[in-house]
Amino acid sequence: MADTTMAYADSDPHHVRGALEYSGPASKRIVTGYGFWIFILSDMVMFSAFFATYAVLLGQTAGGPGGRQLFDLPNVAIETGFLLASSFTCGLATIAADARNKFWFQISMAVTCLLGLAFLTIEGREFASLVARGAGPTRSAFLSAFFTLVGCHGLHVSGGILWLLTMMAQVFAKGFRADIQRRILCFALFWHALDIIWIAVFTVVYLLGSAA
Amino acid sequence: MTKGHQQVDHNIDIAPGDEHLEGGGISQRVLGYLIGLGLAILLTATSFFIAGTDLVWQPSIPVALVVLAIAQMGVHLVFFLHITTGADNTNNILALAFGVLIVMLVIGGSLWIMANLNHNMMPMDLLMQMQR
Numbered sequence: 001m002a003d004t005t006m007a008y009a010d011s012d013p014h015h016v017r018g019a020l021e022y023s024g025p026a027s028k029r030i031v032t033g034y035g036f037w038i039f040i041l042s043d044m045v046m047f048s049a050f051f052a053t054y055a056v057l058l059g060q061t062a063g064g065p066g067g068r069q070l071f072d073l074p075n076v077a078i079e080t081g082f083l084l085a086s087s088f089t090c091g092l093a094t095i096a097a098d099a100r101n102k103f104w105f106q107i108s109m110a111v112t113c114l115l116g117l118a119f120l121t122i123e124g125r126e127f128a129s130l131v132a133r134g135a136g137p138t139r140s141a142f143l144s145a146f147f148t149l150v151g152c153h154g155l156h157v158s159g160g161i162l163w164l165l166t167m168m169a170q171v172f173a174k175g176f177r178a179d180i181q182r183r184i185l186c187f188a189l190f191w192h193a194l195d196i197i198w199i200a201v202f203t204v205v206y207l208l209g210s211a212a
Numbered sequence: 213m214t215k216g217h218q219q220v221d222h223n224i225d226i227a228p229g230d231e232h233l234e235g236g237g238i239s240q241r242v243l244g245y246l247i248g249l250g251l252a253i254l255l256t257a258t259s260f261f262i263a264g265t266d267l268v269w270q271p272s273i274p275v276a277l278v279v280l281a282i283a284q285m286g287v288h289l290v291f292f293l294h295i296t297t298g299a300d301n302t303n304n305i306l307a308l309a310f311g312v313l314i315v316m317l318v319i320g321g322s323l324w325i326m327a328n329l330n331h332n333m334m335p336m337d338l339l340m341q342m343q344r
Contacts, residue, residue, distance in 0.1 A: 032227070037307055037308075045311060045314045048315040052322035056323065185227060204281075207263040207277050
């Protein structure tokens with residue numbers, strides 16, 4: 001039996017024929033990760049509706065201020081840098097989790113958390129200054145769409161930070177069990193996906209929005 | 213036999229976000245993330261620079277911004293989410309392609325329909341006169 005397996009592996013180094021054979025159900029890690037991947041894609045579909053709303057309402061300022069007067073681009077660039085760096089440290093946390101290194105996992109996750117909080121702080125201050133200048137979500141259809149889209153992304157980041165802290169606590173208390181590893185995989189997918197959505201936000205909302 | 217099957221199973225699919233590792237150590241993986249970070253920073257910086265510059269033909273700026281954004285999404289997908297064209301990623305790619313299709317339909321369709329409505333709508337002052 002061992003001989004036939006060996007001969008089979010040699011004759012088919014890329015497992016092309018193996019893929020056609022039934023080899024049992026996929027592992028739990030693949031099923032969980034794939035299911036969460038579907039959720040992330042549906043989340044992006046939801047965001048696409050908000051993006052479409054924003055693009056349609058971009059000019060409907062009701063005589064109020066538009067993007068050019070309101071947006072502070074250097075501020076947004078700093079915000080973007082924080083989120084991008086947090087995506088990188090989240091990747092380091094993934095590597096540390098695969099290597100089962102608790103120390104580097106906790107350090108990377110803590111840095112990710114701080115960068116995420118810095119992002120949220122800048123966004124919160126921007127929202128507060130807009131409302132203080134009389135450009136809150138009730139001012140015009142354009143601003144309603146702006147606060148809905150950017151605020152929804154901010155809510156996702158806030159939820160992500162709560163999840164991040166939960167994962168730090170779970171690894172601290174339970175270690176790198178298989179189920180914890182699957183949750184870390186899903187969290188990493190979620191965090192990286194948030195960064196991808198932010199690319200669309202800073203391009204469409206801030207850069208194109210202040211050009212229009 | 214069992215071991216052989218596990219091996220085959222491992223080669224059919226891979227969870228989204230998992231990296232297909234071929235002997236690369238931790239330093240190799242960190243390097244991958246560093247390359248991704250470098251490319252992302254480069255593309256982001258270009259976006260912010262090009263948005264405010266008057267060095268290029270102005271109507272080309274929105275197009276350039278959209279292209280840069282799509283390129284950066286690609287960088288994130290490849291270097292951070294490890295979505296590849298390999299056989300073990302077929303399911304992940306197909307799901308992603310379907311998601312992109314729906315996103316395109318929602319955004320493109322909304323913009324198209326609303327632009328048409330805007331175009332066909334009577335000017336606001338005329339509309340107001342008719343309601344009187």
